[in-house]
Amino acid sequence: MTTGSDKTDLSPALAAGVSVSARRGPWKRVFQGLVASPTAMISAGLLLLIVVATLLAPVYAKHVSGTDPFRSGLSARIKIDGKPTPVMQQSTEGLGLGVTPIGPTWGAQYILGADGQGRDVAARMLYGGQNSLLIASAATLICLFFAAVIGITAGYAGGPVDSVLSNLIDMIWAFPVYLLAISLSIVMIGKSYSFGPFEISSGSLIVPILIIGLVYVPYVARPIRGRVMAINNSEFVMAARGLGIRRWKILFRHILPNVSTTLIVFAPMLMALNIVTESSLSFLSVGVQPPNASWGTILQDGQTLLYSRPWVSLAPGLAIMVTVLLLNLFGDVLRDVLDPKSARGR
Amino acid sequence: MKDLQAVETTTAPILSIRDLSVSFLGARNSWNRVIEGLSFDVNPGETVALVGESGSGKSVTSLSVMGLLDPTTSRLEGSIRLAGHDVLNLDEAGMIRHIRGQAAAMIFQEPMTSLHPIYRVGDQIIEALTSHRAMPKAEARAQAIALLERVRIPNAARRMEDYPHAFSGGMRQRVMIAMALASRPKLLIADEPTTALDVTVQGEILDLLKDLQAEYGMAMLFITHDMGVVAEMADRTVVMLRGRWVEQGPTAEIFARPSQPYTKALLASVPVLGSMKGEAAPLRFPLVDMQTGEARPPAPLQSSPDLSAPILDVRHLVTRFDVHGGLFNRRVARVHAVENVSFSIFPGETLSLVGESGCGKSTTGRSIIRLNNRSTGSVIMSGDEVFALRPEAMRQKRREIQMIPQDPLASMNPRMTVGDALVEPFLEHRMGREAEARDKATRLIEQVGLERAMLDRYPHEFSGGQRQRVCIARALMLDPKLIIADESVSALDVSVKAQVVNLLMDIQDRFGIAFLFISHDIAVVERVSHRIAVMYMGEIVEIGPRAEIMERPRHAYTRQLIGAVTVPDPARRHLRRNQQINELKTPIRPLDFTPPVRRYEQVAPGHLVMVEN
């Protein structure tokens, strides 16, 4: 009983000369889109390099610079051109009082100089990088998780649940982000907590991770909620309801997969944002606490040495700039590949 | 054979296209030819129609003439001469100075988005007037008002100050026409100007264009897929298929004696209003062989409706939506989308619900299956009161009524393969195991005319007609008793439309399924229906057997609707409908409105008409 296929009705893909192996699933297309972009590949590669470098921090500290970046080296001496030189030297600036750490030696030890406590800046940079990246990634995951839960619940359930959640989100968002972060940090820092079997020691990284993760939840939850509502009202969800598919199935098979793209697009952006936020908080002494290092704390250390030993401030700033730049470049390509509005041959 | 008629005229054509080829830059830096070897002329004062289906290249042709294609991604070869200028060799400044808004003007398909939303309508027209010559403000304003009046917009002086969103689709198109006329162009290019408009509005716009053409003496290049519009508007016609022209000549010739198979197929696929006179039952479209041009007469329907008891009985259905607006999103009004609608459908029968946008026909379909929660009334489906069912019972009842939507792409999850989409409802209703589901899906996909390998593809990889077939297969997976076809063929090309309509009638023949066919296209409705119901402003104004409604319409609106339909008969070239300019109303009412009580009068067996107050 066939009525004949549509002979004048060529699939536009075929008509345009694209090969039939263009039959690709949505995720494969995303992957191929990323691989095809030199920007995405280069930035991803460089980011990977940075991560690996920070992971090699112990190796560097032990074999290259030979110093312990966590111990003050106030009385240390190193060899420069064969002559032993103290790391902290008599200051020649101003009134000649106090001590100034040595500047970049461009050698293996203290390649970028020492900080106010005589520690090797380069080694601390690598260790600090670990923490900065760790905090940013963990905070991103926390943020995405909570934003997804809240956004999806509010968007799908609607009604009073949505009202309550939306108002809560709006209220938190009305609190200026930085002030909220600083406030929470001040209150929670320097103390240890225990919830049953879990114990969070004072000065743990979990505190900044939680705070940075939570303050940006409204920023992500609102668009997620919007997207869920849009999908809920879309034709194919209506079609699914018309077919008698149950609500839970609709949520998991139809809504979630289509919201996941929005979440993924947020990831690199959030990471970049979190790196900057962490460095700002640590700069104000309300982020990562000593003796832990992060790029932000190094910047804090470098404040007093800004005019005499600028490299202590220059290095972490450049590191942050490069990392954020790479994340943004990668994120742009990711968004182009995932965003349904971008022009695609169809 | 292809027949390029040599036109013996003393005046040169205003537009002369010779061997035009257009290519677009595609993926992986390859060039795709979309137009090949196109040649035709447009003489001063005449209307030439460029007709074809999607992918034929007709729109690209018009954009090439105006130089609106992106020069970095398109390549044009051949020659286009317009009012003495060699268009393909003009640079951007030359195009602006001589062609765009000067010798030629263009109006587009989507009036809703073609006007700038942030500038007043009057200012946009003044901009068109002053784009090529300086004019004092007062004079420009006066001319703009005159133009609005010429396109028959009432209260022109006051409406100059309005923004586009205050105008309906038809009015916006008139504003576009006014802007196009600002420079008194020698050639007006109209790219599907009425496709997005309602039938009655289309009639008015076509009349307007005919009048303006006579008044201004300008030539028109009219691009369309609708053979009825071609017959009414065009002196000569060029038929395009996949970037090439297959046939061109005087319109009357093409319609009376088409020589090419494609032209014959196209004409055979167009339902002619009034051609069903004398036919007792709905009729399939004749199929034309693409190679030979032979037409096979349609096989008659085998089955007929079972008139013993209705399968669906709708009584006093009411659906109303709140309208929020203003600064603080309060409830300001209510849309009476469906107001007191009653009808029944018998097994194996097709009842069509016909009307223009905003009449409530689609809402009726969705209300019946409870896809919105704003309805009251009674809907009895094979004995059960649908509105009284609890959620789980309702979910199971959905098996019996399925819907085929208007936009097949939007109604499929872009991340699911076609096979998964077909199997999902079967498994969800526990009709069997996975293997049985796959079997049934394979059977159905082949029955709707596709190949089983397509089950592994994603929706975006199909064409429009194929997607619609997939949606039909999906609906059939649940063995429904009634199918609601909500404008299911409206967005399809002419030839594809005919094939899909035939498929629907095959399904009815074979499975005895009843159809609620919702459409604005009366000509198609005439072919497929046993009975027709006409809707206006949320109410049924007339209902009855097809022959009664089509041949003896009683309600004023039904008559207006039927009168507005374009008929592919070139003898109607100089027809004027002379209808009142009616802004198509929407049933938005103030919050305290109580609808009037309506009476219906039976004028013939089964034929009811709403009595006008």
Add this chain to the structure above:
Amino acid sequence: MLAAIFKRLLRMVVVMFGISVITFLIFFATPSSDPAARIAGRNAAQETIEAVRKDFGLDRPLYVQYGLMMQRLFISQDLTSFANRGQKIVPTVMAAAPATLSLVAGAAVLWMLGGVVAGITAAAFRGRWPDKILMGISMMAVAMPVFWVGEMVNLVTQNRLHDTWAFSWVPALGYTPFSEDPGLWFRSMVFPWLTLAFLYIGLYGRMLRTGIIETYQEDYIRTARAKGLTGRKVLLKHATRSAIIPIVIMFGMDFGVLVGGAAVLTEVVFGINGVGRLTYQALKVLDLPMILATVLYASFFVVVANAVVDLLCLLIDPRMRRA
């Protein structure tokens, strides 16, 4: 209409009330936060802590403390600081406001001009080198933390190149009110303005560029070209006019948030004693009344900015005026 405005105002008040409650709870009610211990300082003796508690009225029930503070803040306006006894809160905040306002207003002018010009130019030359250079600079601007940029600027203008003709006019870090010495006020604000604006120029430039390019896909741009309008007219009059709307909205929000004190990092780096710096200092020493006041000050501006932006939307986008 009036009822709707009233409802809106009520909502604003409710939001601010909510924020004050949240702030209060954060500092007074988080587990293991003992304000008295913090004020008394580390390693204070137990008696000292108790004395502090009594002194500051911290032994009263929470809602009483909250009520008292709000009453003193708004009604009698004699709320005093915990850190500096006798310092009145409200006048202190008011005295710091002009500094923040000078910083943010000046930077705002710069970044709007810069961002709009950059966005339009980049969109006009899309794909060619002016676009690539502008977008490259924008991406870098967005990637550099604002306080780091400030530090680098200081390094150059205050220290390394301070004695050259280029930067010798830059005064020492700090703020001079306009009323005292306009010239000095201007010279000391130039680099803070540039630093703060740099980030936002990058942000807005990119947004506007993307917005314009997306607008070019719209049907009404095609109509404008078909009318025979020049490329420049289409870009400036048609495309930019639509694309600028989201920029204006963002500007309203950003300006509001910054004036309220979010420019704390810039203020700290350049030694400007504005509201942001004041907030930060109050937070560090846990000067609770000051914290409450500054946080309310900041949230007030956020809430007002929201309302102003909604109003602006109606003015610049006629589509919103429907119904």
